[in-house]
Amino acid sequence: MQVTTNFKLKSIAPEQLFMLSVLIINGGNYLYNLLLGRLLGPSQFADAAVLITFLLVLSFVAMTFQLATAKFSVVLQSQVLQNFISKVYKYASIIGISFGLLIIVFAKQLQLLFNTSTSSMFTIFGIGVPIYFLMSVNRGFYQGKKAYKSLSLTYQLEMLSRLLITLGLIFVLNIQSSVVIAIGILLSFGFGLVPFKSKYFTFKKVEILDQKLSKQVIRFFVITAFYELTQIIINNSDILLVKHYFDSYQAGLYASLALIGRIVYFIAWMFVMLLLPEVVQLKKDGKSTAPILFKYIMYIAIIASVIIIACALFPKLAILMLFGDSYLAIAPLLWKYALATGLFAISNIFAYYYLSLDKYIPVILSAIFGVLQVVLIVIYHSNLQEVVYMQIITMVLLLIVQVTFFITDQEIKDKYQKQNL
Template structure:
C-alpha cells in the first residue's frame, strides 16, 4: 500500500491529465455504446445527430480554448488576466449569437435532418453560450498548465452526460432526441465548474494593448478557419449521411464512425498537450521538431494497431461494442478506421505548425476538407462509397502535409 502511495505521488499533473483524458474518452465511448444498444440503429440515428452537433460545437469552442491557452502561455501578470477577460467577452457574444441562431432556426433544422421535433435543437441552442464560456475556462487552465482543474472539467462533463442521459432515457417518456439534448445541456453546466467568472471584469473596458489585441484577433480568425476545416472533415460524413440516407442506415453508419474514430479521440488528448509544450519551447529557444516527431510516432503506432485489429476481427469488435444489429457494417470498419487514422496523423502536423504561427498546413486542411464534402455530396450512392471517398481525401491530405514538412523543415535542416 505504501509503495502505491509513493507511486501516486510521483505522477505529475500532466500525467494525471493524460490518465483523466483516457478515462473521459472511455466514458464518452461507453455513453455512445449504451445509446446504440438502448435505442437500436433507427432511433440511434437521431441521438447520433445530437452527439455529432456536440462535436461540431466542441470544434468551435476549441477556437477560444486554443487562443486562451496560447496567449496565457505567452503572457503573465496583468496581461494574462486581460487576455482571459477579453476572451470571455468574445466567447459570450459569439455564444449568444450562435445559440440564438440555432434556437430560432430549430424548425428548419428539423426539416433538413428529418427529425421528429424541433425541441431538441432549441435545448441545444440554449447550451451553446455555456459551452463557449466553459471552453475559455479550459483554455485558461491549459495555458497555465493547471491540468488537474482541466481534468475536473472534462470529468464532470462526461460523467454528467453519461448518467443523466441514460437515466432520462430509462425513466422519462419523452422523444429520444430531446432527452439526449437535455443530457448534453446539463453536462455543459456541470463541466463549467470550477469557473471563476466575474461579470464586472468581463464588461469593463479592455486593458489589452492594441498590438496584443490585434494578435489575439488574428489568431482567433486563423484558428476558427482551421476549426471549420475540422468540422468539415470530422463531422460532414455523419451529417450528410443523416441527410441522404434512411434512419436505419444512418444509425448503422453512426456506429461505424464512433468505433472508427477511437484513434482521433486519443490523438486529440496528445494535441492538448502538444500546443502549450511547443509554444513554451519556442519561447525558450528549444528545438520543437523532436516534439512533433515524438507525437507523430505515438499516433502512427496506435493507428497501425487499431486498424489491424479492425481488419482482422471486425465482427468481434462490432458485436462486442454495439451488438448484432450493427454487424452489416463489419466489412467497412477497417477502412473507416484507416481514414480516421490518416486524418489524426495529419492533424498533429497542422496543430504543431499552428502553435508556431505557420498557417500553410491550415489552408491545406481546408482545401481537402472542402474536397471531402464535395465528393460526399456527389458520390454517396452507398455507405461503402461514403467511406472510400474519405479514404481518398485523407490520404491526399496527409501526403501534402508530409511534403510541406519535408520541404520546409527537413531541407532547412540539411541546408543549415
C-alpha cells in the first residue's frame, strides 16, 4: 500500500502539484472572502472589500520583484545569482518601507477618499507592507528555480493563517470590524515568509553586478513595474471607483459580484506563474515558445467559458450559495462581469508571454486600455450595470489588439526566418 502511494506521488509532476496547490489556495481565499461577506453584510463588507483590494494592489506592486527574481533565477547561477537576490532584497525593503509609511501617513485621507468607518485599518495594513515585499522576493526565487513545493507552502501558510486568525478574532472577540481584518492580513504576511531563503538576505555590501546585466535587470524591473501598474488599474480601479461613487450597500453588492466574477482570473494566475520560467527556459534553449502560449490560452479559455456559462445559467443559485439572499440584487450582472474578467485573463497571458521574451508593446497596450477603462467608468457610472458594460467594452478591445499584435509578430518572425534560409 505504501509503495503504491509513493508511486502515485512520484508520478505527479511538480507543476501539477503546484496547480493543485493554487486551486486549494484560491479556494481558501474565496472561503475567507465569502465568510466575511456572510458575517458582515453588504455595508460592512464594503469596508472589508477596500482592504482586500488594497491587498490585491500590494500583490501586483510586489509582483514586480517576484517576476524579476523568477526570471533572473533561471538565467543566473552561483555567486552572481546570490549577489543579484541580495540586491533585490535590499531594494524591496527600501520600497516596501516607503510604501508602508505613505499608507500610514495618509491613513486619514484614505478613510475619507474611500468612505471607510476607520483609518486604523490602513495604519495596520501599512505596517505589513515591507514584509510582503520580502515575501515576494522569496517567492520569486522559488518560482524561478521551479521549487514548487516551497512556493506552494508560502502561499498556503499565508492563506491559512489569514483565514484562521481573522475568523478566530471575529468569533472569539465578537468584533465585526475592518480593524480585525487588517490584523489578520498583517499577521498572515509573517506566515507567508515561511520557508524563507535567509542566506540571500544580508545587510552586508555585495558585489556590484556586471554593467550589461544591471541594464537588463533595470529594464525588466521598469517594464514589469509599468505592467503591474496596468494590472492594478484594470483589476482594482472598478471596486475603488464604485466605493467612491456609490453608497456602502451598492459598493458591498459590487464587491461580492467582483469576487465571484474574478474566479476565472485567479485560476488563470496559476498558469501565469508556470508560464514565465518555462518561456524563459525555452528561449534560453533556442526552442519555440509559441506552443506553450497556445496551451495555456486553451486552458484558460475552457475554464473561462465554463464559469461564464454557469454564471449565466445559475446566477441566483451562485449568489445564494456563496453570499446569501442579501446579495441577490446583483445576480443579473454575474455572467457579464465573469465575461469581462475572462477576456482580461486571456489578454493577460499574451502580455506576460511577451514580457518573458523582453518584448514590451503588449505591456504598453494593456496600459492604454487600463486608462481607458478608468476614463469610461468615471464618465459612465449611473448604475452598476453601466460600470460592468464599460469593462466588457474595454476588455474586448484589449483582446483584439493583443491577438492582432501576436499575429503580426509571428508573420514578421516567419518572414525573417525565410529570408535567412
